[in-house]
Amino acid sequence: MSYWQWLIAISLAFAVAERLRPARREQRAVRPQLGNDLAYMAFNGHFFALLSGAVLSWIGWSAWSAEKAPEPLAPFGMSVTEWPIAVQFLVLLVVADFLQWCIHRLLHAVPFLWRFHKLHHSIHAMDWAGNFRFHWVEIVVYRSLLYLPLTLLGGSGSVLFAVAVFATAWGHFNHSNFDVGIGRLGYVFNSPGMHLWHHDASAEGGKAKNFGIVLSLWDWLFGTAYWPQGRDPQRIGYLEDAEMPANLVRQLGFPATARKAE
Numbered sequence: 001m002s003y004w005q006w007l008i009a010i011s012l013a014f015a016v017a018e019r020l021r022p023a024r025r026e027q028r029a030v031r032p033q034l035g036n037d038l039a040y041m042a043f044n045g046h047f048f049a050l051l052s053g054a055v056l057s058w059i060g061w062s063a064w065s066a067e068k069a070p071e072p073l074a075p076f077g078m079s080v081t082e083w084p085i086a087v088q089f090l091v092l093l094v095v096a097d098f099l100q101w102c103i104h105r106l107l108h109a110v111p112f113l114w115r116f117h118k119l120h121h122s123i124h125a126m127d128w129a130g131n132f133r134f135h136w137v138e139i140v141v142y143r144s145l146l147y148l149p150l151t152l153l154g155g156s157g158s159v160l161f162a163v164a165v166f167a168t169a170w171g172h173f174n175h176s177n178f179d180v181g182i183g184r185l186g187y188v189f190n191s192p193g194m195h196l197w198h199h200d201a202s203a204e205g206g207k208a209k210n211f212g213i214v215l216s217l218w219d220w221l222f223g224t225a226y227w228p229q230g231r232d233p234q235r236i237g238y239l240e241d242a243e244m245p246a247n248l249v250r251q252l253g254f255p256a257t258a259r260k261a262e
Contacts, residue, residue, distance in 0.1 A: 003045070003161070003164070003165065004045060004046065006165045006168070007041070007045045007168060010165075010168060010169045010172055011041070011128060011129075011172065014127075014128035014172045014173070014176050014178065015128065017176065017178045018127055018128065018176055018177045018178050021178060021179045021180070022177050022178070022179060023176075023177050023178060023179040023192060023193075024177055024232070027125055027127070027177055028125075031125040031127070032124070032125070033123065033124070033125075033133075033246070034127075034129060036133070036246075036248045036251070037123070037129040037130055037132065037133045038129055039248055040132045040133050040134065040248075041129060041131075041132035043136065044132045044134065044136060044139060045132060047136055047139055080092070080153045080154040080156075081154050081156045085159065088156065088159045089159055089162055089163065091153075092150060092153065092159055092160060092163050093163050093166065093167075093214065094215070095149070095150065095153065096146060096150060096163055096167070097167070097212075097213055097214045097215045097218075098215075098218060099145065099146050099149060099150075100142065100146065100167075100213045101211050101212055101213065101215075101218040101219075103141065103142055103145050103146070104211040104213065105208075105211050105224075106141075107138070107141070108208040108211070109208075113141065115254075115255040115258055116134075116135040116137045116138055116141075116255050117134070117135075117138065118238060118241075118244065118254070118255075118258075119133065119134055119135045119244065119251055119254065120133055120134040120135075120138075121199060121237060121238045121241065122237060122238065122241045122244040122251075123199065123236065123237070124235075124236060124237050124241075125177075125236075126175055126176075126177060126192075126196060126199060126236060127175065127176055127177045128172040128173075128175055128176045128177075128178075129175075130175040131168075131171040131172050131174070131175040135252065135255065136252075137255070147160075166214070167213060167214055170189075170190065170213070170214045171213060173191075173192065174190050174191065174192055174194075174195040174213075175192070175195065176192050177192070178192060180192070181193070186216060186227070187216065187217070187220055188215060188216065188217050189214065189215060189216060189217075190210075190212040190213065190214060190215060190216045191216070193227065193232075194210055194212075194216055194225075194227045195210060195212075196232055196233060196236065197209060197210055197226055197227055197228075197233060198210035198211065199233070199236040199237070200233035200235075200236060201233065201234075201235040201236055201237040201238055201239060201241070202233065202234065202235070202239075203239075204226075204233075205226030205228075206224070206226060208224070209224050209225065209226040210224065210225060210226060210227070211224055243258065
């Protein structure tokens, strides 16, 4: 299956799950900005597939042309590609997720990057479609800082693709309005309840918390976790989110227009 086919299948699965077992029953199925978010999913999903496909093709070409291939770091004296597929998947998933956690922190900490990331945090009702509500520049930032370290580990293109699909599914899960608990696994894996607090519009628990994508482990280890049990944030978004236009085209141009307004 192509990435697009996986994306459609994952999206349909969570759309059904939210209708069968919603966490917030008062939330409407057809919410404001849903059309925009579906358009972001169509564009960003396609752009992600094109960019990732180009990178994975380059990895495959490099493996075929050994004299031009980047030298793998070869931990433990062997390339990751020589490990069993399941071990490759787990290692690359953990490494990729930690890198994404670091990049996610940068999106909040660096003012220039935050201008783009504001779009993702301007959502006011969380569901699976919100996973792809982000500016396309974020894809460039993530892939630029993500794939080179993974390539140096010597990961195969097929395993990297599987990691990308799994991360997409977990991202849908984190953003979903799906009533499911994961118990003590919440200290290792991210979940809808914990990620909802990442989108908290208030400064409770810190203005920026819960940066995990698949794993919440990094937040618990580095002191950025905040998850009060038994309640949701009063409002999600960000403090000045009224500045974000409702029009999709104007949203894409917002980082440039916001900079001029400063």
